[in-house]
Amino acid sequence: MSSSTSATSSIPIAPMWNSLEPGSHSVQFYRKDEFLVDALSRFLGSALGSGDAAVVIATKSHREQIAQFMKLRGLDIALAMRQRRYVALDAAETLDKVVVAGWPDAERFMAVIGEIIGDARAATKRADAQVAAFGEMVALLCAEGKSDAAVVLEHLWNDLASLHSFSLRCAYPMNAFSRSGQGDSFDKICAAHSHVIPSERFTVLASEQEQLRTISHLEQKAEALDAEVAERKKIELSLMRREAEFSDLLENAAVGVQQVGPDQRIVWANRYVMALLGYSAEEYIRHELAEFHARQEIFKDFWERLMNRENISDFEAELRCRDGSVKHVLIHSNGLWENGRFVRTRCFLRDMTEHRQMELALIQSEKLASVGRLAATVAHEINNPLASVMNLVYLAQNQPGGAGSSYLQEAQEELERIAHLTKQTLGFYRSESAIVPVRLGSIIRSLASMLSPKVSNKRVTLLVEDAGDPEIRTAPGEIRQLFSNLLSNSLDALDMGGVIRVRISEAREWNNGGPPGVRVTIADSGCGIPAEHRAHLFEPFFTTKKEVGTGLGLWVCKRIAEKYQGTIHFRSSTRAEQSGTVFSVFLPLLTAETAGNSAKPLAA
Amino acid sequence: MSAMEHRILIVDDERRIADTSALILQSAGYHTQTAYDGAAGLTRCREFHPDLVLTDVVMPGMSGIEMAIAIRQEFPGCTILLISGQAATADMLESARREGHSFELLAKPVHPTTLLQRVAQILKDSDRVTATK
DSSP: OHHHHHHHHHSOOOGGGTOOOTTOEEEEEESSHHHHHHHHHHHHHHHHHTTOEEEEEEOHHHHHHHHHHHHHTTOOHHHHHHTTSEEEEEHHHHHHHHEETTEEOHHHHHHHHHHHHHHHHHHTTOTTOOEEEEEOHHHHHHHTTOHHHHHHHHHHHHHHHHHSOOEEEEEEEGGGGOSGGGHHHHHHHHHTOSEEEOOHHHHTOOSHHHHHHHHHHHHHHHHHHHHHHHHHHHHHHHHHHHHHHHHHHHHTOSSEEEEEOTTSBEEEEOHHHHHHHTOOHHHHTTSBGGGGBSOHHHHHHHHHHHHTTOOEEEEEEEEEOTTSOEEEEEEEEEEEEETTEEEEEEEEEEEOHHHHHHHHHHHHHHHHHHHHHHHHHHHHHHHHHHHHHHHHHHHHHTOSSSTHHHHHHHHHHHHHHHHHHHHHHHHHHSOOSOOEEEOHHHHHHHHHHHHHHHHHHTTOEEEEEEEOOOOEEEOHHHHHHHHHHHHHHHHHHOOTTOEEEEEEEEEESTTTTSOEEEEEEEEEOSOOOOHHHHTTTTSTTOOSOTTTOOSOHHHHHHHHHHHTTOEEEEEEEOSTTTOEEEEEEEEEOOOHHHHHHHOOOTTO | OOGGGOEEEEEOSSHHHHHHHHHHHHHTTOEEEEESSHHHHHHHHHHHOOSEEEEESSOSSSOHHHHHHHHHHHOTTOEEEEEEOOTTHHHHHHHHHHTTOOOEEEESSOOHHHHHHHHHHHHHHHHHHHHHO
8 A cells, every 4th residue: 555655645635625514415526546535535534533423335445445544644543443433334235235126215225324324423422523424335326327226325315414414425436427428317416416526637726727727628628529429429320321221222122132141041131032022021031041942953053152252143043932933033142251251142133034934935936936937938848849730730631632641640749749748747746646665676677678679679788787775765656757767868868789777776875974875877878968968957948859859858857856855966978989978866765754744746 | 913923931940830831831822931940041031032921939049030120121021920839929029029120920839720811811911012002
């Protein structure tokens, strides 16, 4: 306590703040403990020194310091305590005795404190003796934020003072009122006292001039603070308004806006998202995002990319609505990362469902248009032979001699041309037969025997080789048409004495990653396909055989292969001595389900 | 001018149509010649000087309409009758009409009886026009 010695001398106190008349209830504000202790030691010490009584209800530290200070002033504190003129009590313990359910109880207060004051006065053995009391219970309540309870307690002290005459001093640290909103409590506390003693900042000022200057300075400061508080309130209000505006903007945006946390749960979503999907906030917010993705593999990909810090744009996803329907959305999203940790997504969605439906409708109408174009072309192709037939039949009918039969023969040929054409096109669109297990080898061998008259006429060698011929599920009629067209083409490409090699093998689609299936290659040693024709080979009505062909054969082959998820390719050479063409058809081994799904009519 | 003196050129890349149409017209007493594409039709026209040209429209190389425009410029007295079975012909005719060339079109297939009636009518009309000149 050596430092306290110097403190007493370094903080003088102006006399006017120390000499208070008996019966007063003063409040002492302070900044530093040593100032408070010094002031109290003077207040209490002067009472004890003049034979009066003193009561201290304070913290342990304050009690010890006050006693120390009074001893330093030459007072025999031990004696005063023995005489019970000096009573020092713990503030918290005493407060417990007078508080019921957090609130000062008047009856208990009067009983407990009244007795303490009465006893101290009695100990002086003088009827006119004064009691100087210092209480800190109010400061304890204030420190707990119960300033209303503190004010009640102050009034109880006042009530008690009207019964027992004593001088009471309370003390509050200034920092208990450092927030601008505490002005009211401060005023109420001051109002509960007969005297207010400012903190050391003011009370140490000796001259009136100094005090006036300080008051002016404080007034200016208060003015400035008030203005600043008002300014800040204005800023705060405008910030709040801005925030409200922004959240209103996001809430009402014509795109979906949502945030998803690191646990993949939805943190926030705007009205657009809820309206789009039909969920209430409780059904959507804090739920896992994956719950709403109709396709989990897409969600997984989306999340992986987010976690790779990708800036995702135009990401197509399908979200499930409350009613079970699916919305197609386009997502823009990226993550907010802080110190290397993912905080949440910024996610923007656009509803593409209608757009997609329009797209599908467009594709559908394009399909219909292409069917229409095809029909027009077919009509034209039929019209020419019909024109010939009409002319020929007319000529036959009007022929006077027996030459008519040759015209009728030609008419017959033209009719066959029409029949062939309709079979190729219209027959193709009529998805005929059921899907059954089929071995390509047996189909090709039966075709080979059907073609054998033509094969032997042209002295062609037709070799069919089986290197594995698993069953595939397909429609045998169409497969027969496919290979019939390819074999006929090969035969047409050959002059006398050529070779056709057909090979059937188990295979996978081109690279090994594809599905298992069967590959059939049909190689001929014919003249080959000129380079300028190759790009047009699979187009409808492309033909190099104007007299005999319809130009539909290979087009039909390709459509049939694709219908069964297969492919058709060719290689050809027109180089002398090495000329020839190889067609390669791959058909996958379809399961019953995939066959069922894929074998839809092509025109649909 | 009697039917026997009328010359008709038939142009069609479908040879069988061209040939049989020629036979039918011959049997009705007309002089006929045939060509199987537009360019050949124009050449034949210069040698044959037909009164009437029957032509297909969609042919490889020079189309029937291109040929008809060329013939009309060279031989203003020659009548041209287009015969087509293709829907696209309508567009070609329309664009030719916008450029000031209009032609009569018969839809393929034309029944021979109809063809003969129409040919007779056209030649009769053109004779009258020639006679009044």
